[in-house]
Amino acid sequence: MSDPNDLASYVDQAWQVLGRGVADAKSPARHPVFATVSPDGRPEARTVVLRGASRSTATLEVHTDTTSAKTTSLSATPLCELHVWEQRRRLQLRLGCRVEAGTGPETAGRWARVPPASRISYGTQPAPGTPSDHEFAYEKPADPDRFAVLICHLQRLDLVELGEKHRRALFLIEDGFKGVWLAP
């Protein structure tokens, strides 16, 4: 039997990586991949910016435009997997989440804290993904009505470290993220 404290320290490391992602724009967890399922059942993956990580509520926070493809996908399947790869330690975090999207007045407090330079990510005209004759045929006004806050409620965390020996563990919400080792 392994020391159960090893599992505890392993999941501690994951939350440290996530916390650094929120605090440090140069950290690997700043730009996780956000995977969803499209309305017609295709896998989708794109880079996002990690805006919040709370261990006490087991939530991650990401912002998006209400007209983005990921908003449409989440309406059909409100699930995501966030993926972080820390090359230095060869550590992979896979965070399976249920996603709750907030828009409108309930997001006013968060909008107030979005720096002006970032606000132009919400409101692109025409909407993101609209075909166009020219590469720069769009405007980026800041529109609080197009701002969506995605609260990602962590359900399962799969951690893999590809060190000299590989190790892998799975932490599930239903056992309080106590964790179990898996064959890597």
Place this chain on the structure above:
Amino acid sequence: MSDPNDLASYVDQAWQVLGRGVADAKSPARHPVFATVSPDGRPEARTVVLRGASRSTATLEVHTDTTSAKTTSLSATPLCELHVWEQRRRLQLRLGCRVEAGTGPETAGRWARVPPASRISYGTQPAPGTPSDHEFAYEKPADPDRFAVLICHLQRLDLVELGEKHRRALFLIEDGFKGVWLAP
């Protein structure tokens, strides 16, 4: 109207990034994220190693263990999205593909070219993802019968560059990857 050659040079850049990923272990495209849909409809994402990229056949190549979760997911939904993020240029590649898995005798030629140190990725006992009492309670024999070659047939390539001005284009197989600009 933009110069259509700009679209051509944009997709050229994407294939250069992919080619470097195959040739150079330190390149960002060496370790794409491979997104799939689980049999119960959850989004999944994990790091893989890019083993091949052929522009002439519009295919990417990845290897896996026949007992991995991604093999199971691909049996249910034979689609993936490969995702590459090149931080230096802030360039994102999203490669939506149909996946064809090869195993057994048809992979013998490729197996012969897998370096011995990499062969232990195929054959872990117990199978990857099996719960275990101990972090290192597994063996890694090399087993050619557990080696699967995933040929990813590119269907759509979504390119985004987050430079001073953002630009985004979509290249689809049905128009010969000629491409169209999209609002970013």
